[in-house]
Each structure stands twice: as structure tokens, then as C-alpha cells.
Amino acid sequence: MAKKTLKAAVCAVLAILLAVGLCGCKIVVDGVDVTDYTSAQYTTYDFFNTYCTVACYLPQDKKDDLDKLWKGEITSALERVEGLLSQDGENSDVRAYNEAASGETLEIDEITYDALSLAGQAYRDTEGAFNPALALSVDLWGFSPRFNEGTYSPEKPYDRQDHKKELPDNEYVEAFRTLADFSTVEIYEKDAKFYVVKSDLSVEVGNQTYTQQLDLSGIGKGYCADMIAEILRENGFSFGYVSIGGSSMAMLKNARKESGADLGAWTVSVLSPTQSGEYYFKAYVKDKSLATSGGYQQYYEIDGIRYSHILDASTGKPYDSDVLTASVYGESAALCDAYSTAFCVLGGKDALKLAEKLDGYTYTLAVKTEGGFSVKTNASGKTL
Amino acid sequence: MKKKNIEDVKNSKYFTLWDIVPYACVLVIAVALLFIFFLPGKDDMKGFRVVYGDTEIMSYDFAKDEFYFSDGFEDAFDIKEDKYGYTVNVKTDDGINVFFIDKKEKTVKMTDADCSYSQDCTYMPKLEKSGDSIICVPNKIKLIADGEENFSPVTG
Numbered sequence: 001m002a003k004k005t006l007k008a009a010v011c012a013v014l015a016i017l018l019a020v021g022l023c024g025c026k027i028v029v030d031g032v033d034v035t036d037y038t039s040a041q042y043t044t045y046d047f048f049n050t051y052c053t054v055a056c057y058l059p060q061d062k063k064d065d066l067d068k069l070w071k072g073e074i075t076s077a078l079e080r081v082e083g084l085l086s087q088d089g090e091n092s093d094v095r096a097y098n099e100a101a102s103g104e105t106l107e108i109d110e111i112t113y114d115a116l117s118l119a120g121q122a123y124r125d126t127e128g129a130f131n132p133a134l135a136l137s138v139d140l141w142g143f144s145p146r147f148n149e150g151t152y153s154p155e156k157p158y159d160r161q162d163h164k165k166e167l168p169d170n171e172y173v174e175a176f177r178t179l180a181d182f183s184t185v186e187i188y189e190k191d192a193k194f195y196v197v198k199s200d201l202s203v204e205v206g207n208q209t210y211t212q213q214l215d216l217s218g219i220g221k222g223y224c225a226d227m228i229a230e231i232l233r234e235n236g237f238s239f240g241y242v243s244i245g246g247s248s249m250a251m252l253k254n255a256r257k258e259s260g261a262d263l264g265a266w267t268v269s270v271l272s273p274t275q276s277g278e279y280y281f282k283a284y285v286k287d288k289s290l291a292t293s294g295g296y297q298q299y300y301e302i303d304g305i306r307y308s309h310i311l312d313a314s315t316g317k318p319y320d321s322d323v324l325t326a327s328v329y330g331e332s333a334a335l336c337d338a339y340s341t342a343f344c345v346l347g348g349k350d351a352l353k354l355a356e357k358l359d360g361y362t363y364t365l366a367v368k369t370e371g372g373f374s375v376k377t378n379a380s381g382k383t384l
Numbered sequence: 385m386k387k388k389n390i391e392d393v394k395n396s397k398y399f400t401l402w403d404i405v406p407y408a409c410v411l412v413i414a415v416a417l418l419f420i421f422f423l424p425g426k427d428d429m430k431g432f433r434v435v436y437g438d439t440e441i442m443s444y445d446f447a448k449d450e451f452y453f454s455d456g457f458e459d460a461f462d463i464k465e466d467k468y469g470y471t472v473n474v475k476t477d478d479g480i481n482v483f484f485i486d487k488k489e490k491t492v493k494m495t496d497a498d499c500s501y502s503q504d505c506t507y508m509p510k511l512e513k514s515g516d517s518i519i520c521v522p523n524k525i526k527l528i529a530d531g532e533e534n535f536s537p538v539t540g
Binding site: 051269270327 | 493504506507508509510519521522535536537538539540
């Protein structure tokens with residue numbers, strides 16, 4: 001009796017071991033066996049005054065292909081987008097717009113046209129809370145690229161000796177606010193060419209006339225993250241992610257099983273706005289984009305008041321709402337970027353109202369409380 | 385079946401030890417396999433390395449409390465100890481980074497960088513588990529916890 005039972009038990013154990021050996025160790029994500037995929041391969045690029053990371057898991061024999069893609073198509077895409085959408089690029093469409101006369105029509109690249117279309121959609125969706133026509137205000141408050149290079153010296157009529165110790169003149173704050181009406185920007189397509197008509201808004205301060213200027217860096221990062229993710233997919237790389245400065249991300253699938261996450265999903269840690277190096281939320285994301293905005297990284301303080309890089313078009317000043325940071329998850333990183341900025345500007349109550357209207361987009365907000373912050377989200381526990 | 389055997393069965397216990405032991409073994413092995421193959425939680429960090437570009441220039445072992453420097457990079461580091469751990473200043477041709485090694489908590493946190501960017505690396509979560517990493521792109525410095533470098537994405 002004992003011998004027979006022992007034999008049966010040994011057989012059962014062997015069968016289990018065999019079963020596990022055959023299939024249990026395998027990781028199959030959406031029909032793709034990724035068991036033997038490489039460790040994470042990644043590269044980084046300088047982009048829009050931050051860094052872009054492109055990470056991939058891939059079959060061992062595809063490493064050279066990925067390397068070619070990194071050095072070729074992806075590098076070209078990054079250079080092209082930054083070249084067109086930055087404010088100071090030699091061939092930048094944004095620079096051309098900013099330097100153009102009011103009402104002037106300019107031919108633009110299809111990428112610029114796409115980015116402006118998305119910016120327009122976000123501007124309308126958020127009723128102006130996301131506003132890419134705030135470039136002059138951003139510069140006035142000391143958050144444009146020229147302040148990041150460590151070589152800043154006052155050169156414009158509204159510049160201060162030390163922009164982190166002295167507030168700008170209210171006359172300029174008010175004047176530049178009146179220029180921030182993105183609905184006055186017209187774009188159109190004709191005979192497969194793309195055009196923008198510069199806003200006819202202008203304002204005079206201190207005997208100098210200022211016209212509307214655009215800043216597409218925020219939406220440009222998201223736009224580029226989506227573009228690179230698409231390049232990866234088109235070339236057969238479906239596992240990995242693209243992160244631009246950690247604020248705009250396009251997630252593909254994950255080839256590693258992560259504790260607590262569904263197979264194929266990434267666990268994205270959302271940084272705490274109050275404790276450096278800590279995170280306050282974990283989002284599970286697969287084949288989706290996301291973006292985070294907040295005022296806790298780029299800011300300065302004068303007389304105990306914090307002035308952050310996110311501007312509120314209704315005041316022409318750095319935003320001052322109860323939303324410390326906002327993350328948005330959805331199909332388009334560009335729109336996530338715009339919506340997360342809008343959530344910060346609007347504040348918790350109005351942000352939640354807006355969130356209800358944004359079909360297909362989920363959110364995580366850290367809303368200021370007396371003791372710290374509370375988390376508002378509709379993204380808990382599920383794979384986005 | 386012979387009458388004697390029937391009587392034996394009637395008189396025997398419902399379960400004998402040898403009936404239960406094999407099933408218990410199978411259960412234990414199954415649970416063990418479940419943990420081994422399906423719940424691979426990250427391990428605590430035992431040490432970490434500093435990589436400059438593609439070159440490892442330093443490593444640290446928490447258990448031995450020892451630093452190891454690659455040839456030619458000994459002078460790149462300035463290390464100050466206090467009762468909580470080490471503040472390490474690393475200076476390369478691309479810039480200066482400062483990180484703190486918390487000996488008690490066994491964590492490492494980038495605390496400063498001299499780049500003209502927004503110093504994203506100083507906001508990244510500290511190293512605490514095997515495979516964690518912190519990257520300072522402008523200065524080409526990476527802090528990587530031991531084990532296979534994983535890429536748990538961070539947004540902020």
C-alpha cells in the first residue's frame with residue numbers, strides 16, 4: 001500500500017515539475033513568447049533641455065537592429081521634432097512664428113501642424129487651462145530655455161538682475177496675459193502643404209510692441225514620445241517604453257512579470273510632490289501613454305511664496321491651485337501632457353469636473369491638504 | 385476480493401500516514417514552485433555600482449562596508465562619513481554629482497548635480513532594491529543597484 005502510494009506521489013511530483021518546466025517558466029505576453037528576451041536595453045538622448053530614454057526588451061538576435069534604429073530613425077525623429085518645435089532652433093517653425101509679424105502666414109512642417117492641431121484640441125477641451133500661447137509670460141517669469149543654460153544675463157526690457165529674487169513688473173504680467181489667446185491662431189492645409197496664420201494680437205509696453213509667442217515644448221515632448229513608440233512598434237519592437245524627462249511617457253508592453261501587475265503591464269511609480277525620492281502612487285500601464293505635471297520640481301521662492309514653471313493664462317502668473325501634481329494616462333502622450341498641465345492650473349475641484357469629460361483618459365491627482373496631500377484617482381489597481 | 389481483504393479494509397483507518405504524506409509533499413512543492421516562478425519579488429540591495437559613460441568607476445558593498453575604485457578614478461571621489469552614512473561627491477569631465485549612502489537603511493539617493501538641466505536625477509527614487517537605477521544624463525553618471533538592471537519607470 002505504502003509503496004504504491006509513494007510511487008504515485010513521485011509520479012505526481014515529476015509531472016508537476018515537467019509541467020512547470022514546459023510552460024510555467026515561460027512568459028507569453030499577448031501571444032509572444034518573451035522568455036528568452038534580453039535584459040532591458042536602453043539609450044538616452046538630450047532633448048528639450050531634459051533627457052529622453054528609450055528602453056526595450058527584445059530577442060537576442062535583434063540587438064543590432066535596435067542599435068541601428070536608435071542611431072538612425074529615432075535620433076532623426078528627435079532632432080526633427082526639437083528642431084521644429086523648440087523656440088530657438090535655426091529652422092524652428094515656432095521660432096519663425098514668434099518672430100513673424102501679426103497676421104503673417106507661414107508655411108510649416110506637417111509635424112508642427114500636427115502639434116498645433118493637438119494643442120488646439122487640448123486648448124478647447126480644457127477651456128484654455130492648457131495654453132501654448134504663454135511663451136512670453138513663461139520668459140517673463142524666468143522659465144524659458146535661456147534661464148536653464150547657466151549663462152543668463154539681463155538683455156530684455158523686462159529682465160531682472162536675478163529673476164529668482166525679484167518679481168516681474170505687473171505691467172508686463174498684464175500685457176503678456178492679453179496675448180495668451182490661442183484661439184486666435186489659425187492653421188490650415190492646402191495642396192498638401194501646411195500653414196499657420198499668426199495671431200493678430202499685439203500689445204505695447206515701454207515703447208515696445210510685443211506679439212503673441214508660442215511655447216510647444218510641453219506638448220512637443222508628449223508628441224515625440226508617441227512618435228518614437230510608433231517607430232518602435234513599426235519596426236517590431238513591442239516591449240519597452242519611451243520616457244522624456246519622466247514627464248511624458250509612451251509605454252509599450254513589459255516583458256517581465258512584475259509583482260502586483262498584470263502580465264505585460266509596467267508598474268509606473270509616480271513621484272511624491274512633497275518627499276524627494278519617494279513615490280506616492282503606482283500605476284499599471286500597458287500600451288498606453290502618460291504624462292505628469294506639477295510645480296514641485298521647477299520653481300523658486302520669493303518671500304515664502306512658491307512660483308512654479310506652470311503658468312495660469314487667466315492671471316499671467318505661475319499657477320496657484322491645490323493640485324501639487326497631476327498624472328494623466330491615455331492614448332496620446334501629447335494630450336496627457338496638456339491635460340495634466342490643465343489639471344494643475346484648474347485646481348482639484350475643477351480638474352475632477354474636466355476629468356469626467358475626457359473620455360478614455362484616467363488621472364491621479366495629489367491635492368494639497370493641511371497635513372500634506374490627498375490622492376484623487378480613477379486609476380487604482382487596474383491595468384490602464 | 386477475498387473476504388479477508390475486505391475485513392482488512394473495514395478495520396483499517398480512513399487515512400494512513402502514507403496516504404497523507406505524498407499529498408503534503410506535492411502541496412509543499414507546488415507552493416515552493418509558485419513562489420520561485422511566479423512571485424519573483426525584488427531582493428534588497430546588497431551593494432551598488434557607479435557607472436560613468438560605459439565604465440564602472442566605483443562599487444560599494446553594504447555588508448563589508450567597503451568601497452572599490454576602478455584604476456584611474458580614485459581621485460574622482462570625495463567621501464565624507466557621518467553617523468548616518470556617506471556623502472559621496474564624484475567629479476568627472478562632465479560634471480559633479482553628489483549622492484548619499486544610508487548605511488542603516490541600505491539605500492542610495494542622488495542629492496545634487498551641477499547640470500544646467502532641471503536636475504531630474506535628484507528627484508528619482510532612491511536605490512533600495514536589486515536592479516534599481518538612477519541616471520544623470522547630462523553628467524553621464526549612473527547609480528545601479530546590484531543584480532540585473534531593471535527599468536521600473538518613474539514619472540514626475
